[in-house]
Amino acid sequence: QQQVKQSPQSLIVQKGGISIINCAYENTAFDYFPWYQQFPGKGPALLIAIRPDVSEKKEGRFTISFNKSAKQFSLHIMDSQPGDSATYFCAARPDHAGGTSYGKLTFGQGTILTVHP
Amino acid sequence: NAGVTQTPKFRVLKTGQSMTLLCAQDMNHEYMYWYRQDPGMGLRLIHYSVGEGTTAKGEVPDGYNVSRLKKQNFLLGLESAAPSQTSVYFCASSYWGTAPEAFFGQGTRLTVV
Numbered sequence: 001q002q003q004v005k006q007s008p009q010s011l012i013v014q015k016g017g018i019s020i021i022n023c024a025y026e027n028t029a030f031d032y033f034p035w036y037q038q039f040p041g042k043g044p045a046l047l048i049a050i051r052p053d054v055s056e057k058k059e060g061r062f063t064i065s066f067n068k069s070a071k072q073f074s075l076h077i078m079d080s081q082p083g084d085s086a087t088y089f090c091a092a093r094p095d096h097a098g099g100t101s102y103g104k105l106t107f108g109q110g111t112i113l114t115v116h117p
Numbered sequence: 118n119a120g121v122t123q124t125p126k127f128r129v130l131k132t133g134q135s136m137t138l139l140c141a142q143d144m145n146h147e148y149m150y151w152y153r154q155d156p157g158m159g160l161r162l163i164h165y166s167v168g169e170g171t172t173a174k175g176e177v178p179d180g181y182n183v184s185r186l187k188k189q190n191f192l193l194g195l196e197s198a199a200p201s202q203t204s205v206y207f208c209a210s211s212y213w214g215t216a217p218e219a220f221f222g223q224g225t226r227l228t229v230v
């Protein structure tokens with residue numbers, strides 16, 4: 001059962017354009033929503049994260065938009081650069097009060113982003 | 118500061134062979150995890166540990182065993198490898214609470230023939 005659904009599977013953007021990746025979740029106990037960036041041959045690394053008490057978080061060219069009622073969140077990459085070409089994963093983690101969650105992250109399927117120069 | 122280190126980085130196994138993947142972290146994290154990454158499937162949790170001497174099953178535990186004898190190490194074992202276990206394996210570690218970021222190792226690419 002896929003609790004976090006991510007789209008699109010792949011995305012091609014021109015340099016300077018906006019990249020948008022969307023995720024939807026089912027478990028209302030999720031309370032932490034990170035995005036990870038993975039370059040070929042490397043492990044995923046935290047890019048930006050948000051908690052459901054805010055609707056948007058921005059760090060440089062990267063912005064997370066969060067819609068709690070729709071159970072959706074998205075990553076926007078402004079002024080996309082060739083160096084942003086990577087695989088992006090959204091993820092979600094339940095509240096510790098959920099008991100047996102123990103910090104387990106549930107990941108989306110991943111989006112391969114290619115930014116053409 | 119090494120972070121999370123996985124060994125080996127690459128391995129080819131024959132069906133039925135066994136092996137152990139080692140994960141070591143130097144950040145004094147309580148929580149450690151093993152994930153597998155397959156195309157179009159994202160990262161799926163195999164097993165995890167919330168502290169030394171504890172382990173628990175994740176989403177896809179069948180065919181794998183784990184041990185956490187020391188806080189800094191988390192071992193993933195394949196007792197009888199199958200072609201379906203061909204994958205890239207990632208170890209991760211994290212704190213809980215206000216700093217829940219998970220730190221990942223570089224991965225182990227395993228091929229079972």
